[in-house]
Amino acid sequence: MKFVKKYKSIGRYNRYTICRFCFSDKLSKVIHLGYVPLAGGFLRSQKDFSHEKLYPSSLAFCENCFLLQTREVIDANTLFKDYFYHSSAIKTPAKKTQISFRIVLCSLSSFFIILSAIIMNKNKNIEYTA
Numbered sequence: 001m002k003f004v005k006k007y008k009s010i011g012r013y014n015r016y017t018i019c020r021f022c023f024s025d026k027l028s029k030v031i032h033l034g035y036v037p038l039a040g041g042f043l044r045s046q047k048d049f050s051h052e053k054l055y056p057s058s059l060a061f062c063e064n065c066f067l068l069q070t071r072e073v074i075d076a077n078t079l080f081k082d083y084f085y086h087s088s089a090i091k092t093p094a095k096k097t098q099i100s101f102r103i104v105l106c107s108l109s110s111f112f113i114i115l116s117a118i119i120m121n122k123n124k125n126i127e128y129t130a
């Protein structure tokens with residue numbers, strides 16, 4: 001990516017060439033998303049753009065254990081240095097999670113009601129035939 005090399009600096013990161021779960025070397029590239037700044041790393045002024053570091057972001061698939069994983073890992077001290085996003089403190093994701101949980105709970109309840117009805121119906125058939 002010529003734009004990145006000419007105008008932006010690349011931050012420090014580690015790139016895995018083996019699976020991070022099973023250590024297999026059968027990783028296949030899925031997608032490379034290019035070079036991106038850290039999420040939530042908001043800049044304070046216009047001149048900060050020229051110093052902003054970018055990081056490669058790509059996904060790989062392990063053909064041994066089927067884990068989809070990021071290949072590049074940024075050091076935690078860098079990643080969370082100015083990290084202010086706390087999912088529990090922001091109300092919108094918390095509300096969406098509550099709604100999603102209720103939907104899952106309702107779906108599971110319906111599933112178990114149908115399952116118990118099927119089991120009860122089967123037991124009736126067993127009583128008839130026995």
Ligand SMILES: [Zn+2]
Pocket residue numbers: 019020021022023024062063064065066067
């Ligand atoms: Zn693996």
